[in-house]
Structures are given as C-alpha cells and as structure tokens.
Amino acid sequence: MSILRIHHYPDPVLKLKAERITVFDTELRALASHMLETMYAAPGVGLAAPQVGISRRLIVLDCSPKDGDRQPLVAVNPEILAREGECCEEEGCLSVPEYYAKVVRSEKVRVRFQEIDGTPREIEADGLWAICFQHEIDHLDGILFVDRLSPLKRSLFRKKYQKIQEQRQEQL
Numbered sequence: 001m002s003i004l005r006i007h008h009y010p011d012p013v014l015k016l017k018a019e020r021i022t023v024f025d026t027e028l029r030a031l032a033s034h035m036l037e038t039m040y041a042a043p044g045v046g047l048a049a050p051q052v053g054i055s056r057r058l059i060v061l062d063c064s065p066k067d068g069d070r071q072p073l074v075a076v077n078p079e080i081l082a083r084e085g086e087c088c089e090e091e092g093c094l095s096v097p098e099y100y101a102k103v104v105r106s107e108k109v110r111v112r113f114q115e116i117d118g119t120p121r122e123i124e125a126d127g128l129w130a131i132c133f134q135h136e137i138d139h140l141d142g143i144l145f146v147d148r149l150s151p152l153k154r155s156l157f158r159k160k161y162q163k164i165q166e167q168r169q170e171q172l
C-alpha cells in the first residue's frame with residue numbers, strides 16, 4: 001500500500017476527460033487499493049483517479065458513517081443512468097483544499113459501473129453516496145465542484161483560493 005500524491009487545482013490533469021478502462025489487471029487492482037488508502041489517509045469520502053494524476057475512469061468511495069465499519073466501493077467506468085430529486089449540500093474536495101461550498105445535485109442516482117474485475121453492476125444511491133458519486137464522476141469529465149457554482153460565487157472562490165494558496169506557500 002502507498003499513499004499517492006493528490007493533485008490540487010489548478011493542475012491541468014484535473015481538467016482532462018479521463019480515458020475509459022478496458023484492461024482489468026493487477027495494475028488496476030493495485031491503483032484502486034492505493035487510491036483507497038490515500039482517500040482514508042486524507043481523510044476523504046471519495047477520490048477519482050485524475051486527482052492522483054492518472055486520467056482514467058476509476059473512482060473510489062466510502063460514505064459509511066465514521067463510527068461504523070468501512071464500506072469501500074471501487075467503481076470502474078461509472079456512469080449515471082437516471083437522476084431523481086434535487087438537493088444542495090456543502091461539498092469540499094481533496095483537490096481544492098480548505099474550500100467548501102453548497103452545490104446543487106440530484107438527490108438520488110442510478111449508477112452503472114464495473115467492479116475491479118470487470119463485472120458489470122448497477123446500484124441506486126441516495127444521501128451522501130449519491131452526492132459523492134456525482135462529485136467523483138464529474139472529476140472523470142474534468143469538472144470540479146467549483147465549476148458548478150454560480151459565476152459570482154466562482155469569482156469569489158478564485159480570490160479566496162488564491163489567498164489560501166499563498167498562505168500554504170508561506171507555511172511550506
């Protein structure tokens with residue numbers, strides 16, 4: 001197991017449309033377990049391969065309650081088949097450190113993906129799982145949660161984020 005480096009906005013890898021995965025080998029299995037390890041260490045509830053600099057359609061999630069058992073989920077080539085309802089919850093992102101904002105999402109989603117060995121699977125997600133799926137699948141299309149804010153909020157974000165980055169630089 002190893003902890004991977006998380007790429008931060010505005011790293012260009014975060015803007016790419018990630019490539020579909022066609023080979024389900026031990027390398028893919030290793031990448032998924034390193035991503036899970038990296039996500040738990042951060043800590044976070046989801047991580048997409050582009051966030052560790054790999055532009056491939058792979059995400060890992062675990063939105064189980066913090067005091068319960070871990071429920072790691074690995075989804076290869078995930079896509080949203082259906083959406084229902086609307087919600088607006090505060091989100092953050094490991095690639096956009098120390099910034100949080102409310103984002104409008106679908107309340108429930110039906111997601112199709114492949115398991116790590118290529119087995120097709122479909123699930124219905126709601127609550128935090130639904131939000132997390134939408135957030136992580138966005139990453140595979142080069143979309144960050146801040147891209148979903150209103151133009152005004154987005155320009156406020158840019159100013160605030162610049163300050164956050166400057167402060168981080170001073171701390172290094």
Ligand SMILES: [Zn+2]
Nearest residue numbers: 092093094095
């Ligand atoms: Zn994210």
